Amino acid sequence: VSTTPPHIPTALVRDFDMSNCTRADGDIYEFWKDLQNTGPAVFWTPRYGGHWVATQSADIRAMQQDTTHFSNAEIAIPTGVQPTLVPLNLDPPAHGAYRRLLNPFFAPKALARIEERARAQAIGLIEQLSARGECEFVGDFAGIMPIVVFLSMMELPQDDLPYLRACGHDIIKPHLPAAIVAWENLQSYIRKWIEIRRRDPGSDPLSATIHAQIDGRRLTDQEVLSMCLLLLAGGLDSVASTLSFIAHFLATHPEHYRQLREDPSLVAAAGNELVRRFGTSNLARVVREDMEYRGVRFKAGDMVLLPFPLYGLDEAIADNPMEVDFRRSSPRHSTFGLGPHTCPGRLLAQREIAIFLEEWPRRISSMSLAEGTVPRFSTGFINSVENLRLSLRSSQ
Numbered sequence: 400v401s402t403t404p405p406h407i408p409t410a411l412v413r414d415f416d417m418s419n420c421t422r423a424d425g426d427i428y429e430f431w432k433d434l435q436n437t438g439p440a441v442f443w444t445p446r447y448g449g450h451w452v453a454t455q456s457a458d459i460r461a462m463q464q465d466t467t468h469f470s471n472a473e474i475a476i477p478t479g480v481q482p483t484l485v486p487l488n489l490d491p492p493a494h495g496a497y498r499r500l501l502n503p504f505f506a507p508k509a510l511a512r513i514e515e516r517a518r519a520q521a522i523g524l525i526e527q528l529s530a531r532g533e534c535e536f537v538g539d540f541a542g543i544m545p546i547v548v549f550l551s552m553m554e555l556p557q558d559d560l561p562y563l564r565a566c567g568h569d570i571i572k573p574h575l576p577a578a579i580v581a582w583e584n585l586q587s588y589i590r591k592w593i594e595i596r597r598r599d600p601g602s603d604p605l606s607a608t609i610h611a612q613i614d615g616r617r618l619t620d621q622e623v624l625s626m627c628l629l630l631l632a633g634g635l636d637s638v639a640s641t642l643s644f645i646a647h648f649l650a651t652h653p654e655h656y657r658q659l660r661e662d663p664s665l666v667a668a669a670g671n672e673l674v675r676r677f678g679t680s681n682l683a684r685v686v687r688e689d690m691e692y693r694g695v696r697f698k699a700g701d702m703v704l705l706p707f708p709l710y711g712l713d714e715a716i717a718d719n720p721m722e723v724d725f726r727r728s729s730p731r732h733s734t735f736g737l738g739p740h741t742c743p744g745r746l747l748a749q750r751e752i753a754i755f756l757e758e759w760p761r762r763i764s765s766m767s768l769a770e771g772t773v774p775r776f777s778t779g780f781i782n783s784v785e786n787l788r789l790s791l792r793s794s795q
């Protein structure tokens with residue numbers, strides 16, 4: 400906790416800890432929503448060295464899109480823990496050339512190949528869990544799928560899965576020392592494969608990044624590492640957490656689960672609505688120059704937290720936003736971002752979610768929280784589910 404700088408009026412100061420946003424009833428989304436409802440729209444908290452928080456949809460969108468005043472140079476609070484990730488930490492115009500290098504990795508043909516492998520893996524896992532009659536969803540399913548997808552995307556051996564699983568998900572907890580170790584583990588994994596692919600290139604994204612050129616020059620070793628690290632880290636906890644929030648919702652809302660089982664044509668719409676309702680990323684921006692924003696004085700270097708999930712939970716964007724309605728027409732959200740950094744992996748993430756929504760209800764007729772267990776959630780850089788024990792009833 401820091402002292403409040405002189406440019407911040409006392410009326411705008413609240414003691415808000417982004418890593419501790421759980422309501423007494425355990426609900427984290429209701430906690431964030433209360434923050435949006437009770438204002439002020441933009442406030443300062445002295446936590447983690449001090450930072451602003453913007454809670455209204457209009458500001459969450461505007462600050463993502465106004466890259467002249469708000470930079471991506473640091474997007475995690477507290478700052479200084481997450482290694483630089485390219486192109487995530489670059490602003491336009493430098494951002495564009497690197498972003499264009501990524502796009503082919505997410506082309507329809509590449510996605511179809513990844514999806515095929517992910518679906519086969521998902522079906523195998525679901526069959527095992529269904530036979531067992533219970534699972535800890537995060538470790539047994541949600542945490543595995545994004546690793547399978549990353550390994551398929553990079554054409555790396557699926558035998559590396561246990562290593563990456565063991566790296567854990569501490570990268571999303573920059574307020575804890577374990578985050579530094581987790582980032583180091585992921586970096587040394589990527590470094591090893593960069594060396595291998597340098598000697599023996601293939602037609603995979605890792606080899607393509609090693610040999611890519613921008614403005615007539617090869618990428619530096621650091622740029623290659625940082626782009627490949629982003630492709631790994633970008634999809635890990637975001638997908639695992641989203642799948643886990645969705646599974647928790649379905650396990651506690653049997654009527655919604657029944658709808659999916661009875662009408663699989665709902666899957667695409669349901670996936671989008673669930674992604675709106677259970678956004679995960681609480682990312683920040685750095686103020687680039689002293690300025691006034693809606694009557695609030697920002698100073699160059701101030702951090703502003705944008706809880707992306709709050710965009711789609713704002714009444715200005717959705718009617719009855721806390722309700723999950725699979726028939727809502729075109730749900731709007733900021734779950735994958737709204738500015739130049741909008742997630743290039745969103746179609747892949749949506750396919751992973753669709754695979755779960757299609758294959759799970761086909762094999763599991765009903766599910767509920769395991770008796771006597773209480774799911775554990777956490778908030779911070781990414782809202783996540785720590786532990787989700789489910790009882791499963793097989794369809795067979």
Ligand code: HEM
Binds near residue numbers: 682
């Ligand atoms: C449910 C899953 C996911 C969510 C919620 C999510 C969310 C986001 C968000 C909000 C951003 C924008 C960050 C910003 O504006 O500062 C982003 C960027 C990014 N995401 Fe995702 N993501 C997901 C899955 C994935 C996957 C599966 C991949 C790749 C395999 C991926 C790769 C990236 C990359 C490379 C960027 C940086 C893009 C840039 O800076 O131009 N994401 N993601």
